[in-house]
Amino acid sequence: MSVTVLARAQSPVDISLSSHSHSFVRLGDGQDIVFQIWIYIEPRRQASGVVVTAELPAGVTFSSAIPSKGTCDYADGLITCRLGQVGIEGVRYIDVVESIQIYARPIQVGTFALNARIIANEPDPNPSNNMTTTDTLKATVNPPKSRKRVRFF
Numbered sequence: 001m002s003v004t005v006l007a008r009a010q011s012p013v014d015i016s017l018s019s020h021s022h023s024f025v026r027l028g029d030g031q032d033i034v035f036q037i038w039i040y041i042e043p044r045r046q047a048s049g050v051v052v053t054a055e056l057p058a059g060v061t062f063s064s065a066i067p068s069k070g071t072c073d074y075a076d077g078l079i080t081c082r083l084g085q086v087g088i089e090g091v092r093y094i095d096v097v098e099s100i101q102i103y104a105r106p107i108q109v110g111t112f113a114l115n116a117r118i119i120a121n122e123p124d125p126n127p128s129n130n131m132t133t134t135d136t137l138k139a140t141v142n143p144p145k146s147r148k149r150v151r152f153f
Contacts, residue, residue: 013047013087013122016040016129019114021137025106032063032103035114035134039086039098046087049121054079056104057112059139063103072100086120106139113137 021035037054041047050070056062056077065072070083079102086097102114114134124130 010122012125014042017132019132019134021134035102037100041087047120048085050083052081054116059108060104065102067100068098
């Protein structure tokens, strides 16, 4: 007796990324830069094993990463967010599915951009939209606080 195992081919799913960041932050304010990443999937589809990786730019220190689902880890300048299954089977018009907020503190004056990539278990018919770079962000030194002198005549 022989047994034949048929593997079901995975249907292609187009997943993509876009991103945004603040345009300006001052050093010394104690403010974090917020890099926002959005995960898109074509309507009425699901993707499994979704992982987003982002390279933290030099000149900033990692504070935290908050995904709308799943978990994020940080090691050696790389943020890895495991989102698992994304998408909503049967929903026709929703294509923004998940998001990730990455917080980082600038430690030097400069411009910063975050590069991110997405992968899933299913084949992607358009892999060119699986990477994104955030808007360039500028960090400057706080101007000194002015001290007004009052002169009495």
